[in-house]
Amino acid sequence: MIVLFGGPTPNARKVAIALEEMGLAWRLEPIDILAGDQLTPEFLALNPNNKTPVIVDDEGPDGAGPFVLNESGAILLYLAEKTGRLLPAAPRDRALCHQWLMFQMSGVGPMFGQNAHFSYYAKDKHPYAMERYASEVTRLLGVLEGRLSQSPYLAGADYTIADIATYPYVLRQVEARRDRLPAMARWSDAIGARPAVQRGMEVGPARKETIEGGLSGLSDEQRSILFGARQFGS
Numbered sequence: 001m002i003v004l005f006g007g008p009t010p011n012a013r014k015v016a017i018a019l020e021e022m023g024l025a026w027r028l029e030p031i032d033i034l035a036g037d038q039l040t041p042e043f044l045a046l047n048p049n050n051k052t053p054v055i056v057d058d059e060g061p062d063g064a065g066p067f068v069l070n071e072s073g074a075i076l077l078y079l080a081e082k083t084g085r086l087l088p089a090a091p092r093d094r095a096l097c098h099q100w101l102m103f104q105m106s107g108v109g110p111m112f113g114q115n116a117h118f119s120y121y122a123k124d125k126h127p128y129a130m131e132r133y134a135s136e137v138t139r140l141l142g143v144l145e146g147r148l149s150q151s152p153y154l155a156g157a158d159y160t161i162a163d164i165a166t167y168p169y170v171l172r173q174v175e176a177r178r179d180r181l182p183a184m185a186r187w188s189d190a191i192g193a194r195p196a197v198q199r200g201m202e203v204g205p206a207r208k209e210t211i212e213g214g215l216s217g218l219s220d221e222q223r224s225i226l227f228g229a230r231q232f233g234s
């Protein structure tokens, strides 16, 4: 049994989709990041970085007992290696899968996150930051559109964990720009039609009013939980 600590956010959805695709036995331990569940001593013992997702795999990679892992990209690789699924075996395809997974983890994730922060969460509007991250989102979508106009999936002919990592992040942007991103729309429709993806995207209770929709609805307490300055050791 694998326990996924997380909620309805793109990084936890990646992991829920992978668990569903791989047919692994798992359950959700809901972590409400707006309520501060990620700041409790129990959660910090699992991930001192106070971020979801985290998994606890009770058999571990070697059958030797429970294993705790955080960072969604590392978790996707772990699950793919554990099951031999959704990570190409051929060395070139495998390296390309790693490349697009790292592109998501180091580019799409942080840039889309900062774009959402400055566009929706920040109380004060900072035009430079808003323009900077909005243009990075547009640029990154252009890179993905270019790749997917040449290749069915990010790593090549096959659907892999690189696609799973990217889909929850870009879905809303693709839906808003389908005419300008036709290759991404084709890719996104194919992924969205998969039952395992549909189940994974439903992870956790809906928090549409804050996480997915009108983000300006955050209270001061929720802002402090998510964005409050915390010093090392405090």
Ligand SMILES: N[C@@H](CCC(=O)N[C@@H](CS)C(=O)NCC(=O)O)C(=O)O
Binding pocket: 009, 010, 011, 012, 033, 038, 050, 051, 052, 053, 070, 071, 072, 073, 109, 225, 226
């Ligand atoms: N690089 C991390 C990022 C994880 C992350 O940013 N998680 C967010 C939700 S999507 C979170 O738990 N935030 C809570 C907080 O910052 O306090 C990963 O890919 O797992």
